Structure formats: structure tokens, C-alpha cells
Amino acid sequence: MLAGVFRTSQWIVLAAIVAACGAPTPARDALSGTYAIGGGDAALPQVQALVDAFVAKRPAVKFKIDTSLGSDGAVNLAADRTIDLGMVSRDLLPSESERVDHVVIGAAGTGLIVHASNAVNGLSGAQVQDIYAGRIKDWSVVGGPLLAIVPMVREKGSSARTALETYLFASKPVYGPGVIEIQGGEQMRQAVAAQRGGIGTIGVQSNDPEGAGIKLLTIDGVAATKQSLRDGTYKIRRPLYLVFARTSPAPAIAAFLDFVRGPDGQKVLDRF
Incomplete structure (x- = not known):
């Protein structure tokens, strides 16, 4: 009788211990942590889409994205591992x-x-060159209204500006005295929208940036479209890279890069 009571007491104690412990704690994701991506904003749409798709599979992995560094900063900071990945355009x-x-x-x-x-x-490329060099000063010369041209260009070091100078000036630009330097893509968009005679440079990807008072020109008869950027028909183009230190990356970064290179990541990139 006492033995039965003792066994019953053991089961009651064991049940109480199990109840107190609750459900098993989920295993911690070995890749968990917060990682830094930085660079310019040209590659942001692709990078954000890749990050969103990866984090949906590995929610314990977090990314902070800084678009204020530019391509030069992305390379330098990725090389010394201040950031985990750099966005270069x-x-x-x-x-x-x-x-x-x-x-x-x-x-x-x-x-x-x-x-x-x-x-x-x-x-044409020649007309754009003449506009920025100050040789064409009025829109009427190229089929537009009788209106002074106000040429604008991105700041020095901008990848958008570098690509334009490479195409038009063979990397040796000659600018007229009236060219206005604008800091940032959104600021350029706003400046041209506010100036009827304005012309400016802007980064374009799969979707053209028309709207809000601006329109995108064809250059040498070719529009910047998803297809023309992919096949190189549109010549004022540049590659978009994720860069990382040549030393072994953190496991989460290695997993993210495998995802980008793999079928799931490529499916994300196919949208652009």
C-alpha cells in the first residue's frame, strides 16, 4: 500500500516538474545576428528584395542598410570588414x-x-555632350521650345555621373560654366521638375523614372528599359555588385551569398 502511494507521489512530482518547465525552447538559429550592408542607392531595390526574401526564410538574421556611403565607401569598408557587404554601382x-x-x-x-x-x-550623345560643354544653350536648337537650357549633373564621385562621363567624354569631361551640380538622385529629380529648361542625370533600372514633372529621354534612339539595360543596347550603363572581403565572411553572410547565387535569389533578381 505504501509502495503504491510512493509511486503515485513520484508521478505527481514528475508531472509538476514537466508542467513548470513548459514547452521545449526552440533551437537558436546559428546564423542569428544583425549585419551591415552599405553603399550607394542604385542597387537598393535589388538588395532590399534579396534581403526580404532571405529573412523570410531565416527571420533571426537582420540587416541594416546604409545608402549614404557611395560605391567608393562600399569597397573600402567591405574590404576592412567595417561592413559585411557593400553595394557598388x-x-x-x-x-x-x-x-x-x-x-x-x-x-x-x-x-x-x-x-x-x-x-x-x-x-543624340553628341547633342548631350554639346549641351553639357556649353555649345548648345537653347532647346530650340534640338527641336524644343525657345527656352534656355539649364544643365545639371550629379556630384563628383557619383556612379551616375561617372557612367555619363565615360560614355560622352571618354572619362575626360568638359563642362560649360553654367552646369549646376546637384547632390543626390532625388534632389536631381526635384530640381529638374522645378525648372522648365532643366536637363539632368538620373539613375535608371527596370522602370523609368517618369512622373512628378519629369520625363526620361532616349539617347541615340534607345530608351533605358529592362531589356536594353540587360542586353547592353542602352550604352550608358553600369553593373551592380555586392562586394565583400576576400577573407572568410561570417556564416550568415556566406549563407546569404549562396542564396543570392542560387535559384531562389536569381528568381528575385529576374524581377528587375
């Missing part, structure tokens, strides 16, 4: 390729935008 220099590895995530173009009311829909 230009070709890598040979000296940079020695410091960082990369994966291609797309291509971006540099487009020319004008005020939405401008009758001009396209320019």
Missing part, C-alpha cells in the same frame, strides 16, 4: 578587385531627364 578597379570579391546582382543605367512639358523626347 560601377566597374571595380583592378586594385579594388584585389581587396574584395563580388557577385553581380544587375545593371543600372544613367538616364537624362527633362521637364515634363519639354517637347524634346530624345537626344
Whole structure:
């Protein structure tokens, strides 16, 4: 009788212990942590889409994205592992390729935008060169209204500006005295929308940046579209890279890069 009571007491104690412990704690994701991505904003749509898709599968992995660093900063900070991944929207220099590895995530173009009311829909590369060099000063010369041209260009070091200068000036730009330098893509969009005679440079990807008072010009008869950027028909273009230190990346970054290179990541990139 006492033995039965003792066994019953054991089961009651054991049940109480199990109840107190509750459900088993889920295993911690070995990749969990917060990781830094930085660079310019040209590659942001692709990178954000890739991050969202990856985090949906591995929610314990978090990313912070900084678009204020530019391509130069992305290379330098990724090389010394201040950031985990850099977003670069230009070709890598040979000296940079020695410091960082990369994966291609797309291509971006540099487009020319004008005020939405401008009758001009396209320019040749030679005409654009003459406008920025100060040799063509009025829109009427290229089929537009009798209106002074107000040329604007992105700040020095901008990948959008570098691509334009490479295409038009063979990397040796000659600017007229009236060219206005604008800091940032959104600021450029706003400046051209506010100036009827304005023309400016802007980064373009799969979707053109028309709207809000601006329109995108064709250059040498070719529009910047998803297809023309992919196949190289639109010439003012540059690659988009994720760069990372050549030393072994953190396991979560290695897993993310495998995802980008794999079928799931490529499916995400196919949308652009």
C-alpha cells in the first residue's frame, strides 16, 4: 500500500516538474545576428528584395542598410570588414578587385531627364555632350521650345555621373560654366521638375523614372528599359555588385551569398 502511494507521489512530482518547465525552447538559429550592408542607392531595390526574401526564410538574421556611403565607401569598408557587404554601382578597379570579391546582382543605367512639358523626347550623345560643354544653350536648337537650357549633373564621385562621363567624354569631361551640380538622385529629380529648361542625370533600372514633372529621354534612339539595360543596347550603363572581403565572411553572410547565387535569389533578381 505504501509502495503504491510512493509511486503515485513520484508521478505527481514528475508531472509538476514537466508542467513548470513548459514547452521545449526552440533551437537558436546559428546564423542569428544583425549585419551591415552599405553603399550607394542604385542597387537598393535589388538588395532590399534579396534581403526580404532571405529573412523570410531565416527571420533571426537582420540587416541594416546604409545608402549614404557611395560605391567608393562600399569597397573600402567591405574590404576592412567595417561592413559585411557593400553595394557598388560601377566597374571595380583592378586594385579594388584585389581587396574584395563580388557577385553581380544587375545593371543600372544613367538616364537624362527633362521637364515634363519639354517637347524634346530624345537626344543624340553628341547633342548631350554639346549641351553639357556649353555649345548648345537653347532647346530650340534640338527641336524644343525657345527656352534656355539649364544643365545639371550629379556630384563628383557619383556612379551616375561617372557612367555619363565615360560614355560622352571618354572619362575626360568638359563642362560649360553654367552646369549646376546637384547632390543626390532625388534632389536631381526635384530640381529638374522645378525648372522648365532643366536637363539632368538620373539613375535608371527596370522602370523609368517618369512622373512628378519629369520625363526620361532616349539617347541615340534607345530608351533605358529592362531589356536594353540587360542586353547592353542602352550604352550608358553600369553593373551592380555586392562586394565583400576576400577573407572568410561570417556564416550568415556566406549563407546569404549562396542564396543570392542560387535559384531562389536569381528568381528575385529576374524581377528587375
